[in-house]
Amino acid sequence: MPRPIPIPDDLSRPFWDGCNERRLLVQYCTYCDRKQFPPEPDCRECGWHFHLTWIQTTGRGVIIGSSVTYDSRIVAWHDQQPYLNAVISLEEDPVIHFHSNLPGVPVHDVPVGAAVIVDFIEVTPGQLIPEWKLA
Amino acid sequence: MAREIGWERNVDPVGIWEHRGKVALVGRGHSTTDRRWDGVSMDKTLGAYAMVAAQAAMEDAGISPDEVDGVITSAGGQPGHRSFGEQWAPRPYFDPPYDTEDGLTFVTAEWLSRQLGLRNVKYLNSHGETFWNLMGLAFQAVGDGRCEVCLVPYPNGNLEGRYHQAEGLSAPGAAQWSSPWGWGLSGQGFVFDQYCRKYGSNHDRMAPFVVQERKNGLLWPHSYYALHEPEPFTEEDYVNGRWIAKGLSIFDCDRPVQAAACYVVTTAERARDMRQKPVYVLDHTEGMFQPRSLVQTLEESEEWSDILAKRAYAGSGLRPGDIDLFSPYDGFAINAQYFLEAFGWRGVKRGEAHDFYAGDISLHGPNPLNSGGGNMGTGRMRTAFVTDPMEQLQGRAGDRQVKVDANVAVTIGVLPGNACTLVFSTSPD
């Protein structure tokens, strides 16, 4: 079943290129010592772009909650319903979140609070996206 | 653009509103409510309904079109000033006045002013956004003297078919961060799941709230449900609602409708000569927030609604015990609790909303929450949130009239991330 494919833009390309190298990157402001994801043109704290760079995360996280989608607004997902939507909080900076479908985890039995580790799956030849699996 | 006139009260400390008690609501009018517009019936367009509502509002206030000197609206009823029609149904247009989208699924102040033959208008603004935000803008504009007798129409349309359906496999822009994982209304279910985990509740405990709202809405003749689905709605119906995204069921989602309402807003001074007892505006405050990362969390919903509540208390000079009627937005129904708890109405604290729903929230009891029925009771008209407090404070809510002494009413919408609070009173002081 094909899923929607992210279309990188100037702002997001480093992130998606990182995924293709199996590295999970987030924006980092060297002035504020602050991570930011999804990427934005400027650091939300200092308001400048000068100090924004990209930093590799540990790829370790925690499941902070979930839902199960039965009636998606995204047509490409309709034949996967019901499917799991979990939110992952990054271990070294819990404010940073990622989405996950937690492949292999029963949709109605999500171990909220459990540790997870990043993995990468191919959505189209040449593009990996982050997924997460129980650590 | 509305924002460019810098009217919003969204920077703390806001201080007591400079026009507190000097602006009043004096008339309201409603069109009938349809489920959808068929795309061909010219007497059922959003423009036609806005005209019906405006004429009814002027009649209610006892004023003539020549007295109107301002029209302020949210032309498409939606943020971003967009017309549903342009998104959904490209069409060959019709004869004037329906030779553009304006008047069909989008009603500008300019269009309405022309159709109503308003000869003395000096201020037109079509850039109101959400319904609460629109009312706040109008109250500020009248307080500031931009106009003195202002029509405030709120048109809100719905066409055939489903909307917000994203086709294809391409996820550009914001969708690149969500669509590859099928994220969407799961955001609503996720926050509700966090709430239930934190406070030990569950979705079934929403039932008494939504059922009471439907009862209230059925008592309002203009509501979608009174007109089209008058059958009683039970707790059993609610708990058997199909999931959209677990934590959010079909009965937490408001039914899109085609309807318009209109209000007459004027100065307290002019209000004295008009037909209805004035409802005084004590305050409006606004707030808009961004999640820190990819999704809005429970922590943020609580933090933002706390900021909004504190701001509204500071701006109005009221305390929780002063509020007789409280109407938090409910489309989606599972968001109302964040506002209820933040405002601490009737002493409700964080995590206690569902206990409160289990008590007496009926119209005849001490805690008539959303006495107008909200969107769950009326459909996505949104206007029950102003028409009901207005009628309650004027003592003309009919079968919906609450038994408590109703002198101060507060309503807030739309969502914790983007909301405006309106405070009404029977007294200007």
Ligand SMILES: [Zn+2]
């Ligand atoms: Zn910075």
